[in-house]
Amino acid sequence: MAETKPIPKEDGMDHSLNLLREGYTFILNRRRGFNSDVFETHLLGQKAICMGGAEAAEVFYDESKFIRSGAAPQRVVKTLFGQGGVQTLDDAEHRNRKQMFMSVMSPQDIQRLRDISKKQWDMALTKWEQMEKVVLYEEAQEITTRIACEWAGILVAEQDVKTLSKDLTATFESAAAVGPSHWQGKHARNQLEKWLIVLVNEIRVGKLKVPEHTVFYKFSWHTDLNGDLLDVETVAVEIINILRPIVAISVYIAFVGLAIHHFPEEAAKVKSSDDETAQRFIQEVRRYYPFFPALVAQVREDFVWNGYEFPKDTLTLLDVYGTNHDPKIWNEPDLFYPDRFIDWKGSPFGFIPQGGGDYDMGHRCAGEWVTIEVMKISLDYLANRMNYDVPGQDLSFSVVSMPSIPNSKLILTNIKRKM
Numbered sequence: 241m242a243e244t245k246p247i248p249k250e251d252g253m254d255h256s257l258n259l260l261r262e263g264y265t266f267i268l269n270r271r272r273g274f275n276s277d278v279f280e281t282h283l284l285g286q287k288a289i290c291m292g293g294a295e296a297a298e299v300f301y302d303e304s305k306f307i308r309s310g311a312a313p314q315r316v317v318k319t320l321f322g323q324g325g326v327q328t329l330d331d332a333e334h335r336n337r338k339q340m341f342m343s344v345m346s347p348q349d350i351q352r353l354r355d356i357s358k359k360q361w362d363m364a365l366t367k368w369e370q371m372e373k374v375v376l377y378e379e380a381q382e383i384t385t386r387i388a389c390e391w392a393g394i395l396v397a398e399q400d401v402k403t404l405s406k407d408l409t410a411t412f413e414s415a416a417a418v419g420p421s422h423w424q425g426k427h428a429r430n431q432l433e434k435w436l437i438v439l440v441n442e443i444r445v446g447k448l449k450v451p452e453h454t455v456f457y458k459f460s461w462h463t464d465l466n467g468d469l470l471d472v473e474t475v476a477v478e479i480i481n482i483l484r485p486i487v488a489i490s491v492y493i494a495f496v497g498l499a500i501h502h503f504p505e506e507a508a509k510v511k512s513s514d515d516e517t518a519q520r521f522i523q524e525v526r527r528y529y530p531f532f533p534a535l536v537a538q539v540r541e542d543f544v545w546n547g548y549e550f551p552k553d554t555l556t557l558l559d560v561y562g563t564n565h566d567p568k569i570w571n572e573p574d575l576f577y578p579d580r581f582i583d584w585k586g587s588p589f590g591f592i593p594q595g596g597g598d599y600d601m602g603h604r605c606a607g608e609w610v611t612i613e614v615m616k617i618s619l620d621y622l623a624n625r626m627n628y629d630v631p632g633q634d635l636s637f638s639v640v641s642m643p644s645i646p647n648s649k650l651i652l653t654n655i656k657r658k659m
C-alpha cells in the first residue's frame with residue numbers, strides 16, 4: 241500500500257460563490273495559499289479536488305484515472321457543449337468521435353482555412369475603411385462566422401449572417417452566466433440545433449450537396465462503433481462544436497488587438513513574412529490572457545498520486561489559467577513576453593490554453609491549429625496591413641467574468657489599408 245497524506249482542505253460548506261467571485265484566479269489563489277498544487281474544496285454541493293501545474297495536468301489526462309462522462313455541470317452542457325457531444329464521451333466511443341473531428345484538420349484543410357480567413361479579413365477591411373468606428377470584438381464575430389460556415393461547407397445568406405453570429409456567440413458567452421443571459425444561450429443553442437438538423441437531413445437524402453472534404457459532409461456520414469450513422473441531433477451538436485469555437489476565436493482576436501496596443505514594441509517585431517515571430521506572439525496571447533478557466537473530470541477508480549488519495553467519482557478540476565501562469569513553468573508569468581517561446585520545448589502539459597495531452601487519444605482541443613492560424617492571420621492584418629487609431633476607451637478586462645473580453649470590446653477608428 242502506498243503511503244498517503246491528507247490533501248490540504250479548504251474549510252466551509254460550499255465555495256461555488258467564491259468561484260464566481262474569483263473567476264479565473266479561484267484555483268490559483270488557493271494553490272498559492274496552501275502552497276500546494278492540489279487541494280480539496282466544496283463546489284456545486286459536492287467535494288471537489290482542484291489541481292494545477294504540469295505534473296497535475298499529466299495525471300488529469302491519464303485516462304485510466306479520470307473520465308469525463310457526467311463531470312461537466314448541466315448548465316455548461318446545455319449551452320457550451322450540447323447533449324452527447326464529444327467532450328462528454330470516454331474510451332472507444334470518444335476516440336471514434338474524436339477521429340471524426342481530426343479528419344477535418346489535415347494540412348490541406350488548414351490551408352483552405354487560411355485562404356478563407358485571408359479573404360474574409362480582406363473583405364472586412366474594405367468595409368471598415370468606410371466606417372466611422374469599428375468595434376473589433378463584434379466585427380470579429382462576424383468575420384469568424386463567415387470563416388466557420390464557408391470552411392465547414394455551407395453558404396449562409398447574407399441577411400442571416402448577423403443572427404447566426406449572435407446565436408453562436410450566445411452559446412459561449414452564456415456558459416458561465418446566470419439568469420437571462422444563460423437562457424438566451426440555451427435558446428440560441430436550440431435554434432442552431434433545429435437549423436442544423438434540417439440541413440443534415442437534407443444532406444442525407446441528397447437534397448443539399450456539400451463537398452466531400454467538408455465538416456458538413458464528413459459529420460453527416462460519420463458512423464459510430466456499430467457502423468451506424470450518428471443520430472441527426474448528435475451531428476447537429478458536433479457541427480456546433482466546430483462553428484461555435486471558431487466564432488469564439490473573436491475573443492482572442494480582441495486580445496490580439498489589445499496586445500498590439502499595449503505592447504507595441506512586441507507587435508513591431510511581427511512581420512508579414514515571418515511566421516515564427518507571429519507564432520510566438522500568438523502563443524503568448526493564448527498564455528497570457530484569460531479564456532478557459534478550468535477543466536472538469538471525475539475520478540474513474542480510487543488511486544493515489546503523490547501520496548494523495550483520489551476516491552472514485554470525485555469531481556476534479558484542472559487549473560487551465562493558473563497552469564499558464566505557473567511560476568514553476570513560466571519565468572515572470574505576468575509579463576507579456578512572446579520571446580519566452582523561442583526556447584520553449586513544446587510540453588503537452590505545461591501550456592494548456594486549449595487543454596493538454598494528445599489530440600487523437602485524449603480530450604485536447606481539436607481546433608488548436610485552426611485557432612492559431614486564424615489568430616495569426618488576424619494579427620497580420622491588425623499589425624501589418626492596416627493603420628488605425630485606438631481612441632480613449634475602457635480597455636481593462638476582468639479576471640472574473642467568463643469569457644473575459646476587453647470592456648470596450650476594442651474600438652478602432654480612422655481605419656485605412658496600408659498600401
Ligand code: HEM
Binds near residue numbers: 327608610
Ligand atoms: C477559441 C479558442 C479556443 C479555446 C480557448 C479552446 C479551448 C478548448 C479547451 C480548453 C478544450 C477542452 C480540453 C479538454 O477537455 O481536455 C477544448 C476542447 C475542444 N475544442 Fe476547443 N478551443 C478553442 C477553439 C476551438 C476550435 C476553433 C475548434 C474547432 C474548430 C475547437 C474544437 C474543440 C473540440 C471538438 C473539443 C472537444 C475535444 C474532446 O473532447 O476530445 N476548439 N477546446
